[in-house]
Amino acid sequence: MMRLNPRYVQRGAVFVLGGATVLTLLILIFIIFFILEKGLPVLTLNFLTGNPEDLGRKGGIFPAIIGSIILPLLAILIATPLGIFTSVYLSEYTRESKLTRLIRFGTDCLAGIPSIIFGLFGYIFFVITLEMGWSILSGALTLAVMILPTIIRTSEEAIRAVPKTYREVSFSLGATGWQTVKKVILPNALPGIVTGIMLSIGRSIGETAAVIFTAGSSLRLPTSIFDSTRTMAVHFYILAREGISQENAYGTAATLIIAVLLVNLTAYWLMNRFIAKRRS
């Protein structure tokens, strides 16, 4: 076989790798611009703060914004401690064995299950069996179950990436297992853990299937966690699917995108501040 000149191969590699990056970015930018172009004209203060009228043909999306804040927030608050504790237990308090491998395999499988299955489970278990009805609580618990595997696995990876020597030093200085976790392992694994939480926030804000089945799609402003609610994603889905209002659907989508962007920026800003504070 003819041997290619490494210089040309190198150029080719740069072209392919760079091309893939540019293409990915372009697709992303195109989607965001497309949504914002169609959605921004609808975005007014009244749209953000008003109540929907006529099934969402007119009026605003204020209850859906509240739903989109409460539901993921509650889900994250439930799933994050559970997930982090589980991953700490798996990586620090157990020896690698058949059981831990089985648990890891199980969480990987759970992470890959389509969200509508979680929706169905949540409907049967939380809504019907536990008689929570269509409510913020049912929805948040279902979302929590859905994002738990992601949080466990990303946290576990982050914890495993903390150098073994840090643990040795900590133990050699007379730390207990928990002191080592608290003072050395979690602070150093935090960036990875936050990444997992961010992914989970993104997934739960954008989730429709699991939410419709469990939190319902009420357009009223919820007054307690036992009320049904509608998230922006669900609102967008219903507006577009039922052909109620394309404009307002895009307006909702634009709000959603901007919200996700804001959440991400804030989280990264907080994390960088934390890291800078530790490194200084």
Next chain:
Amino acid sequence: MTTKFQIHNFSFFFKDQQILKNLEFQIPSNEIFGIIGPAGSGKTTFLRALNRMNDLETEISHKGNILMDQNDIYTDDFDVVSHRKKVGMVFAMPVPLPMSIYENVVYGPRLSGIKDRRALDGLVENSLKAAFLWDEVKDRLKTSGMRLSGGQQQRLCLARVLAMQPEVILLDEPCSGLDPISTAKIEDALTELKKQYTIVLVTNNTKQAARVADKTAFFLMGELVELGLTKQIFTSPVKKQTNDYITGRFG
């Protein structure tokens, strides 16, 4: 002269492989006890048996006892965490924790519950002075320990151990990655420190043992071949293997 550690017929196994073979000797207080020997001779495993750091590994077992101040450190109800506070360790590679110089030094004291700012400040100053590092870092205690040079990092690790106010300091080839000047600084610190502490120094560098150790033990294949006053080991060793090793014929 009092005895700090009594090692009684001590053997150590990793899986079914025997790393240490029927060790039987004593380590005296307030001296530098050097351990030399080629790679794989069990020096590090022995050192880590003294502060029970081997416990962190899986599939390990031991026979015999190690006594510190007459107390068996391998009984079932032995308090390992308190023990490690009394027996500090400096590792081969300097590992500052990713926090400030100050926080590195007070890591141990904070674990023991010392919160008083002035007490901690005092510990930091004294420990860094004893590790011959104070003058170089006193104006930047809040900067990360990871920004120091290799030699400074290792002295920071020594200061971190000293801040726990231990009784024993274990050093596992502490100068293997350091330049001669940094090595000299560590050795000066050790010579000073033996007045207060019992020091066990594992080293790959036989000359280092000859320079600073009061007694030297020569390990080979998990066995103690010879143990004696450093001067005697290096000038008139009894065993042929010892002579071969220190004259550089193998290892």
